[in-house]
Amino acid sequence: MFRILVSDDIGSHGIDLLKSANDVECDVRTGLSAAELMDQIGDYDALIVRSATAVTGEVLGAATSLKIIGRAGMGVDNIDVPAATRRGVIVMNTPTANSVATAEQTMALMLAASRHTAPAHASLAEGRWERSMFRGTELSGKHLGIIGFGRIGRLVAARAKAFDMVVSAYDPFVSEEVAHDTGVTLVNLDELYAAADYITLHVPSSPETYNIVSADSIDSMKPGVVIINAARGSLIDEDALAAALATGQVRAAGIDVYRTEPPTENPLIGLPNVVHTPHLGASTTEAQRDVSAQIAQQVLDALRDTDIRNAVNLPFEAGRDFAAAMPYMALAEKLGILQFHMAPGPIRRVEIEADGDVVETMTRPIAAALLAGILQGHLAEGVNYVNAPMLAEQHGILVSQAKGVAAVDYTNLVSCRVHWENGSRIMAGVLFGGTQPRLVLVGDYHLDVDPSGLLLIMLNKDVPGVIGIVGTTLGRFGVNIGEWRLGRSQPGNQALSFINLDAEPDPEALDALRSEEAIEKLLLLHL
Numbered sequence: 386m387f388r389i390l391v392s393d394d395i396g397s398h399g400i401d402l403l404k405s406a407n408d409v410e411c412d413v414r415t416g417l418s419a420a421e422l423m424d425q426i427g428d429y430d431a432l433i434v435r436s437a438t439a440v441t442g443e444v445l446g447a448a449t450s451l452k453i454i455g456r457a458g459m460g461v462d463n464i465d466v467p468a469a470t471r472r473g474v475i476v477m478n479t480p481t482a483n484s485v486a487t488a489e490q491t492m493a494l495m496l497a498a499s500r501h502t503a504p505a506h507a508s509l510a511e512g513r514w515e516r517s518m519f520r521g522t523e524l525s526g527k528h529l530g531i532i533g534f535g536r537i538g539r540l541v542a543a544r545a546k547a548f549d550m551v552v553s554a555y556d557p558f559v560s561e562e563v564a565h566d567t568g569v570t571l572v573n574l575d576e577l578y579a580a581a582d583y584i585t586l587h588v589p590s591s592p593e594t595y596n597i598v599s600a601d602s603i604d605s606m607k608p609g610v611v612i613i614n615a616a617r618g619s620l621i622d623e624d625a626l627a628a629a630l631a632t633g634q635v636r637a638a639g640i641d642v643y644r645t646e647p648p649t650e651n652p653l654i655g656l657p658n659v660v661h662t663p664h665l666g667a668s669t670t671e672a673q674r675d676v677s678a679q680i681a682q683q684v685l686d687a688l689r690d691t692d693i694r695n696a697v698n699l700p701f702e703a704g705r706d707f708a709a710a711m712p713y714m715a716l717a718e719k720l721g722i723l724q725f726h727m728a729p730g731p732i733r734r735v736e737i738e739a740d741g742d743v744v745e746t747m748t749r750p751i752a753a754a755l756l757a758g759i760l761q762g763h764l765a766e767g768v769n770y771v772n773a774p775m776l777a778e779q780h781g782i783l784v785s786q787a788k789g790v791a792a793v794d795y796t797n798l799v800s801c802r803v804h805w806e807n808g809s810r811i812m813a814g815v816l817f818g819g820t821q822p823r824l825v826l827v828g829d830y831h832l833d834v835d836p837s838g839l840l841l842i843m844l845n846k847d848v849p850g851v852i853g854i855v856g857t858t859l860g861r862f863g864v865n866i867g868e869w870r871l872g873r874s875q876p877g878n879q880a881l882s883f884i885n886l887d888a889e890p891d892p893e894a895l896d897a898l899r900s901e902e903a904i905e906k907l908l909l910l911h912l
Contacts, residue, residue: 386410387688388428388450392417393435395457399677406685423447431684433457434464442468453687457680458667459483460617461697462590470698473769477683477696481536482675483667488540490666491585491615494639497660498611499524504657525549530581532597533588533616534559534569541585542569553577556588578606585613586620600625608634615641615666627652630659641666700774701749710747713739714754714770716814716822717799719836719912721758723824724812726908727842730805732759735777736787741797748786755801756784793826800826827881830872834883836912838867841884843898844906847873851903855884862894879905 389403391413403411414425415437423444426432431453434440440454442465454464456478469476497503500521508515529545531538534556542552546568553570555577564571577584584606588594598612598621612635614621623644629635630653637658643651646664653659667676686692692708693699725732737755739748756773760780768776777784791800791813800813813826814836824834834840845851852869859866868885890909899907 387430387685388412389431389433389684389688390414390426390429391433392422392438393433393457395433395435395680396673396677398674399433399457399679399681402678402681403685408689409685419444426451430688431455433680433684436460436463438463440464440469445469445472445474448472448474453477453684455680455684457676460590462617466698470772470775473772475687475693475696475771476698477680477687477694479676479679479683480695482679483669483672484536484540486669486672487537487615487666488544489669490641490662491537491541491587491613491639492544494613494615494641494660494662495524495583495585495611498613498637498639498658503660524583527551527582528553528580530555530572530577530584531569532556532574532577532584532586534564534571535587537616538585538587539567539569541587542567550583553580574602575605578602581607581610583611583613586616588616588620590617590619595619596622596625598622598626600628603629603634606634609636611635611637611639613639615639618643618646624652627656630656699771700753709743710750712816712820712822713744713747713797713799714750716816716836717751717754717801718758719822720799720801720812720814720824721755722761722910722912723758723827723836723842724801724803724810725759725762726910727810727827728803728805729808732782732803732805734783734785734804735759736785736790736802736804738787738790738798738800740800744797744799751799752784752786756782759803791826793831795825798825824883827872829874830881832870832872832881832883834870835868835885836883837885838912839886839889840910840912841882841886841890842906842908842910843882843884843904845880845882846903846905847877847880848903851880851901854901854903855882855898858894858897859886859890862891862897864888864890864894 387409389409389411392415394415400413403409426444426448428450430450432451433455435457445468451474454469454474454476459478459480461476461478464476466476501519505519525548527550529550529552531542531554534554538554545552553572554564555572555574561571603625626638630638639660640653641662642664648654654661683694737752739745739751753770753773756777757768757770760768760773760776790802791811793813795815798813798815802809802811810828811826814822814824817823822836824832824836865887866884867887871880871882873880895907898904
């Protein structure tokens with residue numbers, strides 16, 4: 386049974402989904418203090434939060450069984466993602482569930498700021514009829530500059546174009562082709578600031594985007610610009626914006642998010658040319674329903690190892706095709722385990738190749754799995770696909786992608802060469818039928834090995850009688866051989882055997898084999 390703790394109110398749709406799962410025990414405990422959360426988190430496999438729960442490094446230190454943190458929403462500011470990554474905990478969010486709601490809120494703020502909707506409403510509610518005071522401006526024909534052209538930015542662009550606005554966008558991670566397909570012009574920030582009548586922000590909070598709207602950037606904007614922010618409060622220098630609103634350099638603003646929430650002593654609150662709402666971007670019935678159901682299903686899929694999506698800290702992109710990559714990742718992990726145990730010294734460098742139409746798109750997840758296998762021997766516990774690349778870097782293991790690592794002809798071949806001081810070894814594997822892992826190359830030895838279960842690996846002199854000695858010795862100790870695969874570089878030199886066993890031999894059996902003159906190395910692994 387998987388144990389899942391829900392520490393914030395995520396809505397009934399997700400809770401019902403979790404409680405209906407027959408392999409899950411779900412507890413809903415909202416309003417926990419940090420101390421209470423640390424006291425209770427230890428036995429849970431997954432934690433689901435919104436923005437109220439702070440998942441700090443201290444909390445993660447107490448979460449000894451935690452595998453997944455699910456954020457019902459997009460922002461993960463309340464989660465110590467680096468600490469989670471170090472501990473191998475996957476952090477996932479729901480970036481698409483509230484995209485439409487946030488895009489619509491952006492348009493609502495833009496319209497309200499242009500037509501003085503809030504002060505006009507207040508004036509009439511107080512019994513005044515002041516039509517001449519609230520003459521607005523139209524969106525039609527105006528230039529909208531979008532900072533951040535991801536999902537929400539593109540939804541905003543589509544809606545703005547329906548209002549006959551001219552739209553440009555700044556996003557260094559978006560290609561010209563993507564922008565062209567949506568009828569939007571990509572520009573740099575200086576060009577956007579100089580041309581835009583309206584600017585809307587749709588970037589995440591990061592050191593690069595902190596105060597992206599500052600006193601300096603406002604000075605470079607077109608006089609009378611309208612600024613909309615339904616993304617993150619840290620994107621705007623609120624004092625600088627308030628000063629610009631007072632001088633008219635910024636004509637109006639629509640603000641849904643704040644540096645501190647709830648906002649206290651905020652210079653923007655109460656200004657006549659600011660429309661401000663209490664972080665309502667995702668607050669629609671539809672968005673809350675979708676966020677709740679999506680995060681619940683994502684956590685269930687990840688715990689069951691059927692799919693991982695919207696993970697913010699995996700060293701590779703995981704989506705709907707993750708299930709197709711998992712068998713190759715399992716193969717790569719086995720290669721990593723074998724490489725570690727067969728290496729005569731610490732591994733310092735790893736070269737990886739994924740050769741074939743299927744696997745060539747999976748190099749990053751395959752690399753993460755291979756490193757996880759190698760590092761399991763180094764660190765014993767706490768290594769998985771999430772933190773393996775980070776831990777490899779910390780341990781001085783250099784990783785690179787290579788071509789032509791293994792000179793064998795198989796479809797969708799996973800190959801790796803590891804280097805230690807004064808030596809290296811190549812290994813390669815394939816999936817027969819797309820499902821059955823096979824080790825096909827170890828150094829100069831061509832093989833066909835099932836790398837699973839109990840595996841006895843033996844290097845011996847290629848002389849008569851060795852197979853009989855091994856079979857007799859194991860039989861004497863009641864150990865049955867399931868499969869024996871042997872390779873040799875040339876007759877009379879050395880032979881390498883991989884022997885699948887049905888039971889684990891006693892230490893006395895292994896000692897007896899090691900005492901044989903023809904047997905040079907012997908290794909027992911459980912894969």
